[in-house]
Amino acid sequence: MEKIAIIGLSCLFPGAKNPEEFWHNLNEQKDSISPVTIEDIGVDPAIFYDPVKGKPETIYNLNGGFVRNFKFEPTEYNLPPELLASLDNTFQWSLYAAKQAIQQSGYLGNQAVLSKCGVILGTLSLPTKASNQLFAPIYQQTIQPAIQELLQDKDFHLPSLATSIKASSYNAMISGFPAAMIAQALTLSNIHFCLDAACSSPLYAIKLASHYLRSHKADLMIAGGISSSDPLFLRMFFSGIQGYPENDISRPLDNTSRGLITAEGIGMFVLKKHSDAIRDGDNILATICGIGLSNDGRGKHLLSPNSQGQIIAFERAYTEAELSPKDIDYMECHATGTLLGDSTEFNSVETFFGEHQATPLVGSVKANVGHLLVAAASVSLMKVILSMCGNIIPATINVTDPIGSDDNVIAPKTIVKNATKWRSKASVKRAAISAFGFGGTNAHLILERGEKEND
Numbered sequence: 001m002e003k004i005a006i007i008g009l010s011c012l013f014p015g016a017k018n019p020e021e022f023w024h025n026l027n028e029q030k031d032s033i034s035p036v037t038i039e040d041i042g043v044d045p046a047i048f049y050d051p052v053k054g055k056p057e058t059i060y061n062l063n064g065g066f067v068r069n070f071k072f073e074p075t076e077y078n079l080p081p082e083l084l085a086s087l088d089n090t091f092q093w094s095l096y097a098a099k100q101a102i103q104q105s106g107y108l109g110n111q112a113v114l115s116k117c118g119v120i121l122g123t124l125s126l127p128t129k130a131s132n133q134l135f136a137p138i139y140q141q142t143i144q145p146a147i148q149e150l151l152q153d154k155d156f157h158l159p160s161l162a163t164s165i166k167a168s169s170y171n172a173m174i175s176g177f178p179a180a181m182i183a184q185a186l187t188l189s190n191i192h193f194c195l196d197a198a199c200s201s202p203l204y205a206i207k208l209a210s211h212y213l214r215s216h217k218a219d220l221m222i223a224g225g226i227s228s229s230d231p232l233f234l235r236m237f238f239s240g241i242q243g244y245p246e247n248d249i250s251r252p253l254d255n256t257s258r259g260l261i262t263a264e265g266i267g268m269f270v271l272k273k274h275s276d277a278i279r280d281g282d283n284i285l286a287t288i289c290g291i292g293l294s295n296d297g298r299g300k301h302l303l304s305p306n307s308q309g310q311i312i313a314f315e316r317a318y319t320e321a322e323l324s325p326k327d328i329d330y331m332e333c334h335a336t337g338t339l340l341g342d343s344t345e346f347n348s349v350e351t352f353f354g355e356h357q358a359t360p361l362v363g364s365v366k367a368n369v370g371h372l373l374v375a376a377a378s379v380s381l382m383k384v385i386l387s388m389c390g391n392i393i394p395a396t397i398n399v400t401d402p403i404g405s406d407d408n409v410i411a412p413k414t415i416v417k418n419a420t421k422w423r424s425k426a427s428v429k430r431a432a433i434s435a436f437g438f439g440g441t442n443a444h445l446i447l448e449r450g451e452k453e454n455d
Contacts, residue, residue: 001320004210004288005277008105008270010097011382014065014263014369018100023386025368026394027419032369033250033261035062041232042129048232053242059235061244065263065370066231072096077185084185086168088130089264090228094121094178095185097268098222102186105270106282107220111187118191118218119182120209121268122201122225122374125175127233133167178226191218198437199334199371200293201225202267202378203445207291213273224268225375234262243338250337250371252364253415255401257337263370267378286385289430289446290321296440305341305436310348313442317432321446325358328446329424330393331432332380333410335364336371345436346403346410353409360432362409363396363416377435377443384431388449393420 009019015032016022025032036045050058072092074084076099084092098119102108107117148156170177176194183192191212197204202225209221238244238260245259277284294316296309318325333349335342353359365383372379387393393416404411422429428450435443 002214003274004213005272005274005282005284006269006286006288006385007272007277007282007284008101008103009268009285009382009385010100010104011265011267011378012067012070012093012097013265013267013372013379014067017070019382019386022382023390026365026383026386027392029395029397030368031397033063033065033263036064036066036231036235040064040066041230043232048235053239053244053246057236059239060246061235061239061248061259061261063248063261064231065261065265065372067093067265078187079181079185083168083170088128088167088171088174088228090123090128090174090226091170091178091181093228093266094182094226097224097266098182098186101222101268101270107270113220114186114188116218117188117220117222118209118212119179119188119222120192120205121179121182121194121223122205123175123178123194123196124227124229124374125196126229128171128174128228129230130167130171133171182222189218196374197441197443198439199373199376200435200437200441200443201374202381203291203433203435203443204293204441206269206271206288206445207293207443209271210288210291213271219272219276221271222268223271224266225372225378226266227264227372227375228266229264229373231264238262245337249398250367251398251400252335252337252342252366253333253362253396253403253410254399255403257342258339260336260338260366261370263372265369265372265375265379267375267382269378269381286388286447286449289323289448290317290319291446292317292320292444294442296442305344306440307344307348307351309440310345310434310436310442311352313444314348314352317444317446323430323446325353325356325360327425327430328358328360328432329422329430330384330387330416331360331362331434332384333362333364334376334434334436336366341436342403345434349409359409359414361393361416361420362414363393367397367399377433380433380435381445381447384433384447387422388429388431388447391422393422395419
């Protein structure tokens, strides 16, 4: 099966509006997680805060990864600026990232190529700040009378959401329309759709994008994932399932970690068949050798990861790539920082990689930026590509009591706790990226970069 070249990338992550800033933050071991503000959620978070977890309608953790101080320029796209200015971050971040990725690939303005370019984007079908603005009147009409009756106060009125710009009705279509908006705004082909495979969404998008390239239905594809849901809604949800750490610190690959930190952002990648990229003289940042996808099937609980399903994804990836796990120099783990998730992934890695006597270096970027949910795998992939290009594996921060022992695949000696020069086992750098999503959507991607490929 022909390999897929990555020839462009872009991002908007907590503390970074482009790959260069993200790479700088990783090398500086920057923790981009910070307390939520009134500006982030639209109300004072202290109203809902209670440090004791388990109480209904409260949040017990105030930390998160946020995109702040982003300036969107609506005049740069092939759609009315008035429309674009009224759109939710889901649309504006998607447009920005898609354009930046195409620009880095060298094809911005090349209409002959872009007319054969598709886009697949991982998105969440959850409320956003702008969609809430549209639905607020409906909530008021249905809920307000009930509260008035309950309080025996006909003068009680729910407050309106303050906003300076009238939200577009397009903001109600957050689950499927962003990809179509990208295609229209950048004059791409008619191949465009969104998907939700939870945390694995970007790798599922890349797998499908690869199909369109190999089947000659597209010459170029953009794939990635975006997390832009309402921060208050997310906090209520993850507080309800007790997914946050009580001590406010998420420590992936650490024995003391007891939860994840939710975050927002977007990562996008421009893909092309490897032979086409060589023919056209494209700058190949890295090459995808194989992607293994699987589902957990029937398990203990919908939110409980299944080791068997994860192992199937491993097996399929290495079969497709025709490689052994022993060929992998570094593995970016999913590693969210939750006890159940990390222990399950640990067991899966021990079973599969242990059988092959493979001991790659390991790490997790979620300690730096948080868990970007449906965009999480795009952060992991971005980190690995930049690490390959920069010949440095950045440290996994906040690890004080590393999981595993010296006899394990994931162990204190294999977790990258300090910036480490990339040491290839061959003339080609090889890495793996894992992503495991709610509901049992598993993905494992194998990446390589040869010595002759230049930055």
